[in-house]
Structures are given as structure tokens and as C-alpha cells.
Amino acid sequence: MITSLAYFGATSPDYKEWESFGPKVLGCELVESGPDGAVRLRIDEMSYRLAIHPGEANGVAYIGWETTGVEDVQQMVERLQAYGIEAKRASAEEAALRKVLGFYWFIDPSGIRHELVWGQMRSNTPFHAGRGMSGFRTGDQGLGHVVLAVPDLEKSDQFYRDVLGFKLSDTVDMPPIYAFFYHVNGRHHSLAIARSPTDKAAFLHLMIEVNTLEDVGIAQDLCLEHNIPITRTLGCHTNDRMISFYLHTPSAFRLEYGWGGLDVDDLWVPRYYDRTSSWGHHHQHPELSPFLPINPVNEQV
Numbered sequence: 001m002i003t004s005l006a007y008f009g010a011t012s013p014d015y016k017e018w019e020s021f022g023p024k025v026l027g028c029e030l031v032e033s034g035p036d037g038a039v040r041l042r043i044d045e046m047s048y049r050l051a052i053h054p055g056e057a058n059g060v061a062y063i064g065w066e067t068t069g070v071e072d073v074q075q076m077v078e079r080l081q082a083y084g085i086e087a088k089r090a091s092a093e094e095a096a097l098r099k100v101l102g103f104y105w106f107i108d109p110s111g112i113r114h115e116l117v118w119g120q121m122r123s124n125t126p127f128h129a130g131r132g133m134s135g136f137r138t139g140d141q142g143l144g145h146v147v148l149a150v151p152d153l154e155k156s157d158q159f160y161r162d163v164l165g166f167k168l169s170d171t172v173d174m175p176p177i178y179a180f181f182y183h184v185n186g187r188h189h190s191l192a193i194a195r196s197p198t199d200k201a202a203f204l205h206l207m208i209e210v211n212t213l214e215d216v217g218i219a220q221d222l223c224l225e226h227n228i229p230i231t232r233t234l235g236c237h238t239n240d241r242m243i244s245f246y247l248h249t250p251s252a253f254r255l256e257y258g259w260g261g262l263d264v265d266d267l268w269v270p271r272y273y274d275r276t277s278s279w280g281h282h283h284q285h286p287e288l289s290p291f292l293p294i295n296p297v298n299e300q301v
Contacts, residue, residue: 001076001165004142005190006066006117007048007098008206011055011295012251015039018052021250023130025222026208026257027215030130031123034097043136043208047099047121049143058252059295060203062105063146064115070102073116077104079163085109087116109159110150110201112294133218134211137261141187147204149196149291153178156193166191168270170239177276181239188240188262202291205246207256213243216259223247229288235280238273248285253292 012018018039022028028041031048040048053061067073077087087106095102101119108114129135138144150156157180160166166182169189179194196202210216216234223230223245231254232246244258 001068001072002065002116002184003068004066004140004185004187005063005144005146006100006115006120006142007046007051007064008143008146009038009051009053009061009064010059010251010253010292011053011061012058013054013056014058014250015052015054017250018050021228022050025219025226025228025247026255027129027131027133027136027210027219029128042123042127043143044127044138045122046138047123049138052251055295057293057295059293060112060253061295062113062115064098064100064103064117066120066142067116067118069118073104073118076116076164080106083159083163085163090115109152109155110148110294112148112201131222133215137209137211137259141185142190144207144209145187145190145192146206147179147192147194149202149204150193151196151199151201153180153193153195160191160193167268169264169268170271170273172239172273172276174273174275183264183268186263186265188242188264201294203253203294204290204292205254205256207242207244207258209242209258209261211259213259216243216245216257219247219257220245229285231283231285231288231290233280233282233284235277235282237281238275238278239271244281246281248288251292252288254290 022041038051038053041050087104099121100117103115103117105115169181172179181189181192229248234245241262242258
């Protein structure tokens with residue numbers, strides 16, 4: 001079974017900007033680059049959580065999910081095959097690039113590449129934040145969460161729940177937004193999917209959570225200082241109670257930087273909301289698209 005969001009990979013012609021942006025603004029730790037020059041960033045004891053690969057265009061390359069082990073992954077592979085999706089096992093060399101013991105990868109019904117990993121490697125050295133801060137909330141809850149826009153919401157909902165085992169946390173119906181939120185651990189949601197306004201899938205945002213509200217405020221100030229676009233102002237979400245703001249990264253995807261997310265448990269009953277935020281989160285920079293293309297075709301990334 002899937003236990004958490006493990007890592008996130010993107011491609012970008014401006015990947016080198018993350019060498020400064022990651023540590024100085026977000027507070028990540030810059031670690032050794034990948035063989036292709038990818039900028040790799042740590043936010044906890046794991047070898048790395050974010051990888052921005054060189055590429056001709058900005059796009060999402062892959063989303064990695066931590067699992068309970070190879071035996072359970074093989075059961076998911078069987079469900080994928082029964083659904084009509086082929087899952088390929090990574091070579092030892094490919095697994096070494098991700099700093100994991102192994103993984104299977106597949107393309108979901110919306111064209112998004114996912115990786116089911118086991119044995120994510122922990123670093124031999126403590127995490128050192130790139131700037132003064134309290135650190136990030138990860139542990140059993142993993143990297144954070146991702147939000148996707150999908151062309152067939154009902155089909156994707158069935159796929160993520162019945163095939164991959166995600167559990168529904170909430171539904172938000174705020175036209176034109178209609179979205180489902182799913183959990184796999186104590187984090188309110190590790191995945192959310194929203195109905196795409198087009199016939200194509202897109203990446204909406206990645207969320208990382210810090211340990212104090214002060215860290216959120218400092219990050220917001222740094223964005224203002226360095227002229228980094230804030231696409232949604234500080235606010236609080238109705239469903240997971242996260243206090244956060246959204247920023248436009250050098251690779252053109254949005255990142256939610258937050259604190260105070262709600263925990264769920266096995267007794268959680270799915271809820272329904274007609275608003276995404278109880279206060280704040282006002283949209284800014286409408287000229288910057290919230291939709292990042294999906295780019296899962298490069299098997300070498």
C-alpha cells in the first residue's frame with residue numbers, strides 16, 4: 001500500500017535557479033546534483049525530496065509514492081494490469097538515481113507518471129536548512145501533497161481509490177472548482193484531483209509544510225524581497241485548515257508553503273465544502289497560469 005508522498009520531479013530550462021531559490025527562499029538543503037545535472041533538494045533526513053532536471057520546457061516528470069514494500073507493490077501492479085495499465089520495474093541503475101531500493105513506474109489514465117517506491121534512502125548526515133528556520137513537517141506524512149487537474153474526474157477518482165488505495169478525505173464544490181482530496185496517512189491529503197477545464201491533465205501545485213507559522217511569514221517576506229510572484233495571498237483552507245500562501249517557482253509550477261495542517265485517522269468521515277478557503281488566499285498575478293504541463297514520456301529522467 002502507499003504510505004506517503006516520497007518525492008517529486010520536474011523538468012525545466014531554468015533548473016539551475018533552484019540552487020539558490022531552494023535554500024534561500026524555501027529553506028531546503030542543496031545536495032549533490034544528479035548525473036544529468038538535476039538540482040536535488042532535501043527537507044528532512046531523506047537523501048532528497050525534490051529534483052529539478054534540465055529540460056527544454058517546464059513540466060512534471062514524475063511523482064514518487066513511498067510504499068510498505070515490494071510485496072505490496074506487486075499486488076498494486078497486478079491491480080494496475082487488471083485495470084489495463086502496464087507497470088514497469090526500474091532497473092538497479094534507475095533505482096539508484098532515485099536513491100531507493102526499487103520502484104515500479106506507470107502512466108495513469110490522465111497521462112501522469114507515478115513511481116511506486118520502496119526503501120527510500122536516508123542520509124548519513126542531519127538535515128541542515130538552507131536558511132534559519134525550524135524545519136519541515138514530514139516524517140510518516142511524507143513530502144507534502146500534490147494537486148492535479150484531470151480531464152475525467154470520476155474516472156480518476158475510481159482509479160486512485162480502487163486501484164491505488166487512496167482514501168477520500170473531502171470534496172470541494174466551488175464552481176468552477178470541483179475536487180476530491182485523499183489521504184494515505186495522518187496528513188489530511190497527500191493527493192487532490194480537480195476537474196480540468198480542458199481535455200488535458202495538468203499539475204496545479206505542490207505543498208510543503210513547515211513547523212511554525214513564523215517560517216511561513218519569513219518565506220513570504222523573502223518572496224517579496226526577491227520579487228518572486230505570490231499567486232495566492234496568505235489564507236486558511238476550509239478542509240485541512242492549512243495556513244499558507246502560494247508562490248510561483250522558477251520552473252513555473254505553484255508551490256503552497258504552509259503550516260498547521262489538520263491530521264486525520266482511520267475513523268475520519270469524508271466531508272463536503274463549498275469554499276476552498278475560510279479567509280485569505282486571494283488570487284494574484286492572473287497572467288501566470290496555474291496549469292503546468294505533464295511531461296511523463298522521458299523514461300531516462
